[in-house]
Amino acid sequence: MLLRCMRPYPLLWACEENFEELAIHLIEQDPNVVHSTNHRYKETALHFAAAQGHVRLCTLLIENKVNVDAQNIHNQTALHKAAYNGCDEVVALLLTKKANISSLDNLQQTPLFRAALAGHSSTVQLLMKKYTNLNEMNKRGWTALHIAAINNHIDVVRVLLSKKVKVKLGRAKKLTGFLQMLLSRGHLEMVKLLVTYEVESLKRNTDVNQTLFWAIRRNHLEIVQTIHRAGAPIIVIDDRSELFTYELALNAKSFRIAEFILSVQSTVVPKFALHMAAEAGSIGCVSILLNRFEAEVNATNQKGESPLELALKNGHAAVVRMLLEKSAKISKYMLIYAICVNKEGSFECTKELLLHGADPVEIHEPTGRSALHHAVLVDHYECTKLLLQRGASCATKDKHGRTPLHYMALNRCRYALKAFLEVTNGFRDLENVRELIRVKDDILGESVIDSARACFVPLYRTLKAVEPIEGIFVGEYLI
Numbered sequence: 001m002l003l004r005c006m007r008p009y010p011l012l013w014a015c016e017e018n019f020e021e022l023a024i025h026l027i028e029q030d031p032n033v034v035h036s037t038n039h040r041y042k043e044t045a046l047h048f049a050a051a052q053g054h055v056r057l058c059t060l061l062i063e064n065k066v067n068v069d070a071q072n073i074h075n076q077t078a079l080h081k082a083a084y085n086g087c088d089e090v091v092a093l094l095l096t097k098k099a100n101i102s103s104l105d106n107l108q109q110t111p112l113f114r115a116a117l118a119g120h121s122s123t124v125q126l127l128m129k130k131y132t133n134l135n136e137m138n139k140r141g142w143t144a145l146h147i148a149a150i151n152n153h154i155d156v157v158r159v160l161l162s163k164k165v166k167v168k169l170g171r172a173k174k175l176t177g178f179l180q181m182l183l184s185r186g187h188l189e190m191v192k193l194l195v196t197y198e199v200e201s202l203k204r205n206t207d208v209n210q211t212l213f214w215a216i217r218r219n220h221l222e223i224v225q226t227i228h229r230a231g232a233p234i235i236v237i238d239d240r241s242e243l244f245t246y247e248l249a250l251n252a253k254s255f256r257i258a259e260f261i262l263s264v265q266s267t268v269v270p271k272f273a274l275h276m277a278a279e280a281g282s283i284g285c286v287s288i289l290l291n292r293f294e295a296e297v298n299a300t301n302q303k304g305e306s307p308l309e310l311a312l313k314n315g316h317a318a319v320v321r322m323l324l325e326k327s328a329k330i331s332k333y334m335l336i337y338a339i340c341v342n343k344e345g346s347f348e349c350t351k352e353l354l355l356h357g358a359d360p361v362e363i364h365e366p367t368g369r370s371a372l373h374h375a376v377l378v379d380h381y382e383c384t385k386l387l388l389q390r391g392a393s394c395a396t397k398d399k400h401g402r403t404p405l406h407y408m409a410l411n412r413c414r415y416a417l418k419a420f421l422e423v424t425n426g427f428r429d430l431e432n433v434r435e436l437i438r439v440k441d442d443i444l445g446e447s448v449i450d451s452a453r454a455c456f457v458p459l460y461r462t463l464k465a466v467e468p469i470e471g472i473f474v475g476e477y478l479i
Helices: 002-006 010-017 020-029 031-035 045-052 055-063 078-084 088-096 111-118 121-128 144-150 154-161 175-184 188-201 205-217 221-229 245-251 255-263 273-280 283-291 307-313 317-325 334-341 346-355 371-377 381-389 404-411 414-423 448-455 457-466
Strands: none
Touching: 010 020, 010 045, 020 031, 020 055, 031 045, 045 055, 045 078, 045 088, 055 088, 078 088, 078 111, 088 121, 111 121, 111 144, 111 154, 121 154, 144 154, 144 175, 154 188, 175 188, 175 205, 188 205, 188 221, 205 221, 205 245, 221 255, 245 255, 245 273, 255 273, 255 283, 273 283, 273 307, 273 317, 283 317, 307 317, 307 334, 307 346, 317 346, 334 346, 334 371, 346 381, 371 381, 371 404, 381 414, 404 414, 404 448, 404 457, 414 457, 448 457
16 A cells, blocks of 8 residues: 555655665565656656765665666756755765766756855865866856855855865956845855955956955945955056046045045055045045144145135035134135035035134125125025124125125025025114115116016015005006
8 A cells, every 4th residue: 555655656755755674675676666767857766865865775776776877857966966955975975986076957067066056065075076177167157156156155165265266257257247246145255255365366466456446436345455454455546547546435435445545554645635535525534634644734736726625615514624623724715615616515614614714794806796695696595694694794796786685686586585584684684774775786777676676576575664665566566
């Protein structure tokens, strides 16, 4: 009854379940039964016994002339099965029985690939002793090393690297692409291991540099640190951009890498390093350069720009604050320039300049415009409000005879109007407001009231509430 239940593959079932006595009985009844295979996968009893690590059954089958290199529907041998499952005793047995270690399955993978895929380092070591080509690639262009790395089997990769296998082969010919794939899978330690191996084994610095530049552009700090620990220089010039790695890191916004590059410098830093850091907005690099290397805070670059100007240009308020605390000089028109930049951070930059002594009533001589003119022109609420609180004059005229209020009316500056309303109590606290709103410009000959009435009704209504003005008609309606 039991044998009927096991039909049509009783020996295969016995080998899989490790029923040795039953297997012996079946072989004694019919010695040719060892050659039988199942219908679906074409696997012999040796496939089943090897996959489960049943050494005694494997020995029994081999002694009874089973084909040790028989292949299933996937062209896998018993050695493939044993290797994938980490059955070292069976692997050792099959190797002593001259099993074909180079047998390829449907993916052109040897048993070594299967062991690497499953992460069995001891099995890999056994198989490696018989291999002559550890750099062999499968159908998809991967080596056993690549397969192990993709699956994050670090021990297997270490074993393979100990035999000086190549990393840059097949689909990993471009190493940085392969490393990026590993990082996308979260295999950081694997990447560090491979990078260290490449640095230590390669004699051409250009190959190492390509990995370094890739790591900088992708902001992989730990990879850069690994390259440095392995003994490769990290302060080199990128052929593509012709930039030093420090500047390359700043341009890529990889600030922690830029800080690390500075930290490994001894005494010399790149020319205009402080300017680069200030322009990029790296507060860490600025701090290192000012405190450790004592960089000149007021030095100018080829264009005559100081670090403070570059920080203002890009709205880096934290850098502006640090430079000012280190006695950076506030040059002429710098406050106006900070306002005109009108970027995120402009308000904080303007605030820092005013806190450190910038003149709120400064005039730009070529145009005659004050800082308040420019704050209104860019319609910046915070800057306008801050300048009014600091005593900026609303009566200053530019070369066209226009006050900030003229530009507010002509350009419909809603946010600047909001700032004026809050600081001046709806213009009521503004000094000489009645005279101010009737001053005529030199181009149109219009007063603030005239321009507001024509262009900016909310301002006109506000001024009308301050001083009664004779109503006028706009279309069919009296205002």
